[in-house]
Amino acid sequence: MSSFNKYPHVFSPIKIGNMEVKNRIQFSPMVSSLSTPTGGVSPELLGYIKYQAQSGVGVITIGSTPIDHINGVDFFGALDVTSDDNMTDLRRISEVVHRYGAKVSCELVHAGRSAPKQFRPNSPAIAPSAIPVENGPTDIREMDEKDMETIRNEYCDVAERLMKSGFDMVMVHAAHGNLLAQFMSPKYNQRTDEYGGSFENRVRWPISVLKAMRERVGRGLCIDMRISGDELVPGGMGIEETKAFIRLAQEYIDTVHVSQGLIVEPKYMPYTMPAFYLPHCHNVKWSEQVKADPEIHIPVTVVGSITTIAEAEEIIASGKADMVAMARQLMCDNKLLYNAYHGMEEKTRPCLRCHECAPADIVHLRCATNPRLGRESEIPEELPYAKHKKRVVVVGGGVAGCMAAKTLVERGHDVTLIEKGDKLGGRLHEISCLSFKFDMRRHLQWLMSSTMECGAKIMLNTEATPEIIMGLKPDVVFVATGAERLSLPIPGIDRENVHHVLDVDTGRAAVGERVVVCGGGLSGTESALQLAMDGKKVTVMDMLPVEQFAKDHSPAPRGMLLQLLEKYGVELIGSVRVCGIDDDGVAVMAQGGTRTIIPCDDVVAAFGMRKNDALLKQLRELMPDVIAVGDCNVVKNIKNANQVAFNLALEV
Numbered sequence: 001m002s003s004f005n006k007y008p009h010v011f012s013p014i015k016i017g018n019m020e021v022k023n024r025i026q027f028s029p030m031v032s033s034l035s036t037p038t039g040g041v042s043p044e045l046l047g048y049i050k051y052q053a054q055s056g057v058g059v060i061t062i063g064s065t066p067i068d069h070i071n072g073v074d075f076f077g078a079l080d081v082t083s084d085d086n087m088t089d090l091r092r093i094s095e096v097v098h099r100y101g102a103k104v105s106c107e108l109v110h111a112g113r114s115a116p117k118q119f120r121p122n123s124p125a126i127a128p129s130a131i132p133v134e135n136g137p138t139d140i141r142e143m144d145e146k147d148m149e150t151i152r153n154e155y156c157d158v159a160e161r162l163m164k165s166g167f168d169m170v171m172v173h174a175a176h177g178n179l180l181a182q183f184m185s186p187k188y189n190q191r192t193d194e195y196g197g198s199f200e201n202r203v204r205w206p207i208s209v210l211k212a213m214r215e216r217v218g219r220g221l222c223i224d225m226r227i228s229g230d231e232l233v234p235g236g237m238g239i240e241e242t243k244a245f246i247r248l249a250q251e252y253i254d255t256v257h258v259s260q261g262l263i264v265e266p267k268y269m270p271y272t273m274p275a276f277y278l279p280h281c282h283n284v285k286w287s288e289q290v291k292a293d294p295e296i297h298i299p300v301t302v303v304g305s306i307t308t309i310a311e312a313e314e315i316i317a318s319g320k321a322d323m324v325a326m327a328r329q330l331m332c333d334n335k336l337l338y339n340a341y342h343g344m345e346e347k348t349r350p351c352l353r354c355h356e357c358a359p360a361d362i363v364h365l366r367c368a369t370n371p372r373l374g375r376e377s378e379i380p381e382e383l384p385y386a387k388h389k390k391r392v393v394v395v396g397g398g399v400a401g402c403m404a405a406k407t408l409v410e411r412g413h414d415v416t417l418i419e420k421g422d423k424l425g426g427r428l429h430e431i432s433c434l435s436f437k438f439d440m441r442r443h444l445q446w447l448m449s450s451t452m453e454c455g456a457k458i459m460l461n462t463e464a465t466p467e468i469i470m471g472l473k474p475d476v477v478f479v480a481t482g483a484e485r486l487s488l489p490i491p492g493i494d495r496e497n498v499h500h501v502l503d504v505d506t507g508r509a510a511v512g513e514r515v516v517v518c519g520g521g522l523s524g525t526e527s528a529l530q531l532a533m534d535g536k537k538v539t540v541m542d543m544l545p546v547e548q549f550a551k552d553h554s555p556a557p558r559g560m561l562l563q564l565l566e567k568y569g570v571e572l573i574g575s576v577r578v579c580g581i582d583d584d585g586v587a588v589m590a591q592g593g594t595r596t597i598i599p600c601d602d603v604v605a606a607f608g609m610r611k612n613d614a615l616l617k618q619l620r621e622l623m624p625d626v627i628a629v630g631d632c633n634v635v636k637n638i639k640n641a642n643q644v645a646f647n648l649a650l651e652v
Helices: 043-054 084-098 145-164 179-184 204-217 239-249 284-292 309-317 328-332 336-341 399-410 438-452 466-471 501-505 522-533 555-567 614-620 638-650
Strands: 014-016 019-021 025-027 059-066 103-109 125-127 140-142 169-174 222-228 255-259 300-303 323-326 391-395 414-418 457-459 476-479 483-485 498-500 514-518 537-541 571-573 576-582 585-590 595-598 602-605 609-611 626-628
Touching: 043 059, 043 084, 059 169, 084 103, 084 145, 103 145, 103 222, 125 179, 145 169, 145 204, 169 179, 169 204, 179 204, 204 222, 204 239, 222 239, 239 284, 255 284, 284 300, 309 323, 309 336, 323 328, 391 399, 399 414, 399 438, 399 476, 399 638, 466 614, 476 614, 476 638, 498 501, 501 522, 501 602, 514 522, 514 585, 522 537, 522 555, 522 602, 614 626
Parallel strands: 025 059, 025 323, 059 103, 103 169, 125 140, 169 222, 222 255, 255 300, 300 323, 391 414, 391 476, 414 457, 476 626, 498 602, 514 537, 514 602, 537 571
Antiparallel strands: 014 019, 483 609, 576 585, 585 595
16 A cells, blocks of 8 residues: 655645644635524534545635625625634634634635625625626725725734634635725726735735734634636736736735636626636646746645645646645545555545535535535434445436446445446536546546446446346335437438437547537537637527526536637527528528528537336336435536435435
8 A cells, every 4th residue: 555655745835824734635615605694603514614624634624704784795794804703613613614624714705896785785895996797786885995904904804803813814805806906906906096006005904904904813813815826807907017026025924825817797707716618726836937027935725626635736746736625536435545544545436526515596505416514514424324234226327327326335224227328427428528627537447447446336238127127025125227318300300310318429420520419408509619729610409598507507617618609609590499400501480580590510419318217117017115316316527426315315
């Protein structure tokens, strides 16, 4: 078994201010929305923080905590650190983190101009300049010096309160277009007084906040600062001004955390929470420049799609950063560090970077592949054995079937998994073929190996007939037979140049230079992107309006997908119905009755899938305890398949 010396830089301590951190991994701040409605520490939040601490990271940072609960809240379910009444709860957080040898920090934020209206119904948003937010708040008031003094004091009060509550550090959020970043940005600070215009003026108030915090807490509390290496927006703050600000700020802060982008502008928000379309480690180019500045002397942390300890080791060993921050990979599997330390990296569940942990309607934290996340207080790490051991047959070795089988085995049942193919993984083998699905391919390998090793009896290359299933004398049957292709009665749909989207994605079907994709859902738009990246001229059409294309995607990856479609010249046509396919191309009918021909060489059919429930219906006539999971139950996504399969397996 390998030792931790495989990653000597990651597993070495580091001095930050007056505190020593046991290793170089930070659990990056992440919106959890797990607090009580009044901002208190719920059992769910405390369980989640304990889960973080058990990961073995050096620092845990609680995400997106407003210093002003009237004007500064940016997300639902934020922790309230603005009142002494909550100090008892805050001490509970610091105590549970310290129990596992980690340091605890809290990300302090004021949303400024981007504070949603629902969190401040009786007051306008405040900002350095009254610039409306695209698709966001328009009721914005320019701050005066009294506002600045009030907020500066709020930062100081919160920092002191957290210090007294046992916290080791605070992270001042000056990135992603939050209030401090708005002051620094030449795009969003258009003041003409001493707080606007020149770089020196724009940073005057943010520097005064950091100075006041240091004076208030002394060296009893470390101060971290999160900053965008580049805001990315034209006219925004770039790396040179970022470095200049750090050079000034380092007198008052102990370390700096480098990110990029703007969360308040739809076009640039995906870069703050990068999805699988972007490469890993994409912010390292900024931290490397900060580290290379001879006048910057404080430790530098980098964040952004760093998902393996090997990646972290290379970053630190090469001097591109001193620490690495992760969130989603640790949320997916908090055994990341343990497995790396013991040379068992292959056992770590890889993060899909799918952003199902941050959906548009986030009300609590959940993971597509880790069904325990956010439920740690409810579901113990080691599942309790079932009161009565049962013989369970699971039909189908896709996502839902594998999750059901592993969970049932963990609960002590005798499990047989039947899969008609020669390997586990189901539809993932097809949907992971696109070039940007690297993370899904890693996850697929883990899924297959972890299920094969889970202790269930695996029957591959076996068609699960009612006779075979009943011959195993099961007490319960889980049916996870997935979904089948959906076809529509369109004239010409059976032509040789019409191919199903999965046949195109896997390379089973070749297409010409001009391609029309029928279907603006996720599978259709992603297939179109790959074809365009391969040099094809691609048009996507759907009955839905264009603004609803890929509507089931989480906000950040959907935004990135739409940007990439535009970048590669994919034409999007919405609100049309395909009415025929012939030698001339695809005929479509607009809502007003106008008929148009889109010329093409080949057509990709991406009309979706329908549940394959024939076996389910047969079995329910033979025995009472037949449970449908995955697409066989509801055609949806990986998150739904895993969550439902896990939940139902807990009930057996």
